[in-house]
Amino acid sequence: MSGRVENKVALITGAARGQGRADAVRLAGEGADVILVDVCAPLPGVLYESATPEDLQETERLVEKTGRRAIGGIADVRDAERLRGFVDDAVAQLGGLDIVVANAGICIPAPWDEVTPQIFDDTMSTNVTGVWNTVIVGAPHLVRRGGGSIILVSSSAGLKVKPFMVPYSASKFAVRGMAKAFAAELGQHHIRVNSVHPGTVNTPMGGGDMADAIGAAISRYDRLAPMFTSLLPVTWTEAEDVAQAVLFLASDESRYITAHEIAPDAGVSEF
């Protein structure tokens, strides 16, 4: 039986762990070869552990266990030229590219008057410029292929504001807008572009001192605390739940869905 993305090739950023890893394993399990990018280095200003080269190797191992090919590379999505060099080479090795998942991102919560210019710049350069770089590097390969699917990972904070995250919310609304804008122009090449909006996902991003930082921020104006509530009675979702949405958008099952948002967020963006 053939898989839902059989013999397609996918580029995934932020693939060393978390959602990027889950996407890689899910797509490979449905027949795709994958190109895995991660910075694997200390992330600017974050309150959780950073990913390591060993994490990226583990994602490669998990993909290869499915019988598909994985090419992993260390690159910072903020560095377009380095990203292009690695991606172009990997695409040449795998014979083309069909799917782009721009997933790499960071989150630094803080009350509005504790956000430094550095935090704002780091968030925008990673979450917005990094996503833009990923599309600019990946899309020409999809044009050459005559079509494909681009998935930009935003957040429920790109549909409804998550309080105490001004830079993050700004970046994730920007990603949502970017998906629609690219969808308009790339439609002529049969390329679809959609955004995915997870809620709270059980990944390293939620670890470290994140819960304490959000808790401290909420204490500044606790009327906003219910904004983190989901409609379904769950506290978080798993990375694999988000990967299901990514797989759907990557596959031909969604062949006429473009310029849209999918939110596997347990309903937090509607609460």
Ligand SMILES: NC(=O)c1ccc[n+]([C@@H]2O[C@H](COP(=O)([O-])OP(=O)(O)OC[C@H]3O[C@@H](n4cnc5c(N)ncnc54)[C@H](O)[C@@H]3O)[C@@H](O)[C@H]2O)c1
């Ligand atoms: N975890 C959540 O609750 C949550 C909720 C909504 C949206 N998101 C978004 O989902 C995406 C994946 O997050 P996650 O939960 O898997 O977090 P994570 O921190 O576990 O994984 C993110 C990965 O991206 C990589 N990365 C960060 N900056 C990079 C850069 N400049 N270049 C290359 N790689 C870089 C990291 O090294 C890491 O491996 C992010 O865009 C995040 O904003 C996360």
